[in-house]
Amino acid sequence: MEMKIGELTKRNFATCLGSQTIGALLEEIYYKPLSYVLVMTGKTVSRVFHIPDLYWGMPLGEKNTLDNISGSKEFIELSAKEDIGVLLNMEHDLAVVFDDDHQPLGVIDNVPMINKLLQFKRSRNKQIGLDYYEFDNIIDSLDVDVFITDGEGYILFLNPAAEKVCGIMKEEVIGKHVTDLEKENLISKSITMEVIKNRKKINILQKMNTGKTVLSSAIPIFNEAGEVSRVLSTSNNVADMNELLKRIEKQNQELVVKEQQLDLMREAVFGRNNYACFSKGMEEIKETVIKIAPTDLTVLIQGESGVGKEVVAKLVHSLSSRTKHPLVKINCGLIPENLIESELFGYESGAFTGANKAGKIGKIEMADQGTLFLDEIGEMPLLLQVKLLEFLQDREITRVGGTKRINIDTRIIAATNRDLKEMVQQGKFREDLYYRLNVFPLRIAPLRERAEDILTFAEYFLGKFNDKYILNKKMAPDALDLLAKYNWPGNVREFEHVMERAVVISNTDLIAAAEINVLIDIKQESGGKIFSTGLMPWKVAKKELEKQLIKRAYDIYKSTYKAAEALDVCQSTVAKMLKNMAE
Ligand SMILES: Nc1ncnc2c1ncn2[C@@H]1O[C@H](COP(=O)(O)OP(=O)(O)OP(=O)(O)O)[C@@H](O)[C@H]1O
Secondary structure (H helix, E strand, O other): OOOOOHHHOEOOOEEEOOOOOOHHHHHHHHOOOOOOOEEEEOOEEEEEEHHHHHHHHHHHHHOOOOHOOOOOOEEEEEEOOOHHHHOOOOOOOOOEEEOOOOEEEEEEHHHHHHHHHHHHHHOOOOOOOOOHHHHHHHHHHHOOEEEEEEEOOEEEEEEEEHHHHHHHHHHHHHOOOOHHHHOOOOOOOOOHHHHHOOOOOOOOOOEEOOOOEEEEEEEEEEEEOOOOEEEEEEEEHHHHHHHHHHHHHHHHHHHHHHHHHHHHHHHHHHHHHOOOOHHHHHHHHHHHHHOOOOOOOEEEEEOOOOOHHHHHHHHHHHOOOOOOOOEEEOOOOOHHHHHHHHHHEEEEOOOOOOOOOOOOEOHHHHOOOOOOEEEEEOOHHHHHHHHHHHHHHEEEEEEEEOOEEEEOOEEEEEEEOOOHHHHHHHHOOHHHHHHHHHHHHOOOOOOOHHHHHHHHHOOOOHHHHHHHHOOOEOHHHHHHHHHOOOOOOOOOHHHHHHHHHHHHHOOOOOEEEHHHHHHHHHHHOOOOOOOOOOOHHHHHHHHHHHHHHHHHHHHHHHHHHHHHHHHOHHHHHHHHHHHHHHH
C-alpha cells in the first residue's frame, strides 16, 4: 500500500495574518525550529513564505507587513488523505497539506526530489531507493555532522551530530545566517560563506565554542541556473582524529621504547662480545651487523690477521635468532688435511682405522640450528671445497663412511685474511664457492687505517686489564701519542697484547711512553726495514733518510734525549739536525 500525503508532511510551519509585520513575526518565531509561514485569509492559505527569506528581507522591511512584501512561494494544496502518487510529475516545489477540516497540517517541500524517488520506485516496481523520511532518519543517525545552508548562508538544517559538535540546538539556529554563528562565537570561522564565494569545495579547521576542533568540508550544490542553492558541510571531530593520531603516536612511542630496549640488548651483546669501536668504518660495521644479524645471509668477513674478524662473527651470531644454539668454529687452516673432512662432516662407526667406534658427529652437524664459523676459509683444501659447496647447495651432509643424508639448518659465516678473489684468479679457490660465500661481504680495515679507534682501544683495554689484574693504571699523554703513531702490523691483537704487558710491567700507576716504547720498539715499525720508492743520488738519499728518522722520533717522543735514545745516536746530533731543519 502506498504512503499517504499526511505521512510526508512536515509540521515546521507557523500561521499568521497578512497584516502582521515581519519584525513582530520573526521575533515571535525566533527560537522555534520553523521553516515556513503560512499567511491565512480566513480558512485559506493565501501566501507561503520561507522563513530564511524573511530574515534576509528583514533589514529592509522590518515594519512591512506580510501582505506588502513579495517573495511568496508558489504552492499547491493537497489533502493529507491522498496517496503520495499525486506528487508524481507535480511541477511545484511546495505543497501545503490540509486535514479533513481544511486546517493546514503542514508542508511538503522539495517535491521534485520526492517525485524522482517515486518514479524510480515505480519504474522498478518494488521498494528500491529510500523514502523521503528514511533520508531524514539516516542523516539524523549519521555519526558525521551534517550542516546545510541555502545559497546565501541561511541555516536550513543540521543533524544531531552537528548539534553536538557545535554545542547548539537546531531550534536556535535554523533560519539564522552563518555569520551570526561567528558573531556569537559559536564557530570560529564560517566555511559556508567561503564556499558561496568561491563556488567550490573547501576544507578548514574550525574551532567550536564547545572547545572542539573539527575538520570541516563544505561543498556547493548548484541549481539548474548554475547558482549555489545549497551548501552542504560535514565535519569530522579532530578530537577523534587526534585520538587516532594519539594512538598512532603511542604505538610509535612503544616502538621507540622497543627499539631502545633492543639497542640496550644490542649494547649488552656488544659489551659481552667485547666489541669496541670509534672510527666511522667500525661504526658502519656495527650498524651493518645489527641489520644483517637477524637474517640468515651467509657472511664473508675479510681482513688482516688480528683485526677482529672473529669478534664480528660472534656478534652476528649473538644478535641472530640462532643465539640460543651453538656457534661452532672450525679453523680450516689448523686441521690436518686428512682430518678436515671428518671434522666437518663427522663419521660413522668404523669409518676408518683409529676412528672412534661409536662414530662422531661433525662440526656442521653440531652447528644445526646455530651458526657455523669457517675461519681461515682460504686455507681449505680444494677437494674439500667441492664438498663444502655441495653442502651449501643442498644443506645436507653425509657422514664419512655413511650413506644417510642429514638435513642441516645452519647459518654460515666465513672469514679469511687472504685475498680470496685473487686466489680464485690463481685457481687456488673455487670460484663457485667464493660466490656462495660472498653473499654479504664485510671488510674490516687494519688498525693503521683507523687511527681514531686507537684511543678507544687504549681506554677499553686499559679498563679490561685493570679489572683483570685489579689495578688502577692510567696512560701518560705521550704514551698515548706513541700508541697512535705506531702502525700496528699485528692489528688489534698486537695492541691488546701491548696494553696487557704495559699494565703489568709499568712501575707506577702512570704508564709512561718509555714503557710503551720498550714494547713496540720503534725500530720494528716496518720490521726494521726501509723501503725506497725511487732512485736519487746516494748522498741526497742519506740526508733525506736522516731527516725523516729524526723528525719521526722527535714527533713521537717530544724530547731530543728520548729521540736520540730510540735512534741510538747522541742527543746533540738530534738537536743539531732539528735546528737545521727548522732554519
Ligand atoms: N672491535 C674490537 N673490540 C674489542 N676487541 C677486539 C676488537 N677487534 C679485535 N679485538 C680483539 O683483538 C683480538 C683479535 O681479534 P680476532 O681474533 O677477532 O681477530 P681475527 O681477525 O679473527 O684474527 P685472525 O685472522 O688471526 O683469526 C681478540 O683478542 C679480540 O678480542
